[in-house]
Amino acid sequence: MAGSIEKRGKDSWRLVYSMGFGANGKRVKKTKTVKGVTKREAEKLLAQFITEIEAGEYIAPEKMLFSAFIEEWKSKYAEAHLSPNTLVTYLLHLKNRIIPYFREMKLDQIKSLHILSFLKSLEGEGLRKDGKEGTLSTSTIEYNHRILKNIFNRAVEWQLIKKNPMENIKKPKRIQKETSVYDNSEAELLMSCLQKEAMMWNVMIKIAITTGLRRGELLGLEWKHVDLEKGTLQVKQALTYVNQKHIIREPKTKNSVRIVTLPVALIDELRKYKSTWNKKRLKASDLWEGGQYQFLFTSWHGKPLHPSSVTTWWRRFISRYQLRYIRFHDLRHTSATLLINSGVHAKIISSRLGHADIRTTMNVYGHALQEADKEATKHFDKLFTNNEKRDLEA
Template sequence: MPVSIEKRGKDSYRFVVSAGFDSSGKRIRKTKTVKASNMREAKKLAAQFEVEVYSGEYISPEKMLFKAFVEEWKNKYAEEHLSPNTLATYVLHLKNRIIPFFGEVKLEKIKPLHILDFLKSLEEEGLRKDGKKGTLSTSTIEYNHRILKNILNRAVEWQLIKKNPMENIKKPKRIQKETSIYDSTEAELLMNCLQKEEIMWNIMIKIAITTGLRRGELLGLEWKHVNLEKGILQVKQAVTYVNKKHIIREPKTKNSIRTVTLPEALIDELRKYKSTWNKKRLKASDLWEGGEYQFLFTSWNGKPLHPSSVTTWWRRFVYRHKLRYIRFHDLRHTSATLLINSGVHAKIISSRLGHADIRTTMNIYGHALQEADKEATKHFNKLFSNNKTRDLEA
């Protein structure tokens, strides 16, 4: 008996497939309700459902374990809608924490109390995988909450459960750690130390601290994205490394695709670096493996740098020159804070950093903005001092 398709409502279709007879001679029917934009899409999904039933791969919703649904979620949603890097991070958290807790539980049996128990368990000691002592960070707990909610939202959309058990559970509070940055004196010292380094690293760090680009965005920069005549660079792609291969993709948000003005002093250095880069390209000759890409920062044969190699170089550089250690990503925060302290408007800083919303900038750099605001009010003291002088003269 072929699969039957019944329209149940707007964008909703119900499939029925006969799966033979049970021991008492009663016909066994497998049903499934799905969302589809039109009948054509519904027929395609119905055909997949029929194959699953006859091959024995179909699991009734009331019998589906959480870990089985995670595989469905990965195949039918995550691989298409999440970036490879994000998916890899999700899978890591699922493997380490979420599946060990919920894996053997039937999907429809997961209740709000189970979610609360899980989130509470993440506050216990000994769950870190980095070898460090202490509990998980609040951001990691919040991230696990986000992953679990994403998965259960798909279960609701696909009508495997009627309601997401996380619907009324508040997101765990994320405590924003105070950012470690270089002040203007330390930034000048950093620039002096860079003069002793290989030109590729010299230029990379200078771009990082003057533009606020993320590590992946720096690695994704190509020469076609740098206009030395206009003194600008365009952020159009980023490089990540997932499953032992480099992936070139668009930046994390639409606002991350942006144009950033370069300091004049850096433009001449970039011209010299381009000349050095061209010589390296010619020297590699047939061994060059950059293909169609002309990344600014590459290994000797033109391949993109591994993201971790940047972090490793930065750590060694800092210790070698006895600088105060901050993370490589904190160069981005340093860039923003130096601009704030110079009186640059938060909207401009938000645009340079590629934030989707100025509120993101305000949340991250609120303390620095507040300090800059205090400094700004000192300019008004002159008004009062002038008035006080006139009062004395009168």
């Protein structure tokens, strides 16, 4: 048994592995064409090709089922390049919808029409996994499109298929739901109710509504990220839980790494909270489990809070004071909307929220911006009023 490479064109090579002779006396070979590589790189790929065949791991592209490729994609790409949280979400969608639909199809036989049919099928009733009635959200359908695009991009890169079936398929349109937020009077009532709560929750919610930080960013805050002299905090990391373990990761996007200015009144409360936090740390002594981290918001022994505990506390708090229910994440939207209504420029708001593009801010808060625009036009009424007065006086 031997392997060889054959030149097929510019930077194109055929990897050949001879497996001896079959019962009919003909030579048995396995081949694989690789492109865009040098001869030396092709020789390395040949060695890898032979190893996979001899280990029984090589499957010819024309015989590889979609479900088998998912395992290759997972081990050779997803586990190394996707964040733990994203990987869990991808695998959940694959398990629930994508693999059941494409499972028995061969990878190279999946065409654009099959993808379009799958995406169309997601618009049907009874597909929700949360027990609620209705159809899947447009964002869920768009997310499935994103996953498939990632998978087939890898299949093309690894030269398992020649044409990407996702190439000419437009991303499904995501319908942005109108967010539920507190207005000024409701935000003031919220602040009043917080004064009766434990200091940790009091400070956390006030940071959330005045800075627009995401839940994971709040839980990832450490004291070293808070500059009480300058009145700022740095968003440099976020906390998430995967498989019952907390993971510290970089924020959602490059622009999510940012410095946010704090209200003066909140700085004073943070000073008091830091003093309380230090006493809690000393009291826990050897039982402290914070390790190298000094998170602002922790359990009594220093372990970071689980995201679900924040959501649970928020629901109970809302019920306790009979406030209008909005999601915890809607505090972020409330923060942006209050700034919009105060006339703050969208670019500043975009920067505070850590949006990668101001267009994201415009899309998410388009309704609020439109309302603010209507209010802005009232300033021009003075021009007409003053002009009419002059005409009457004349």
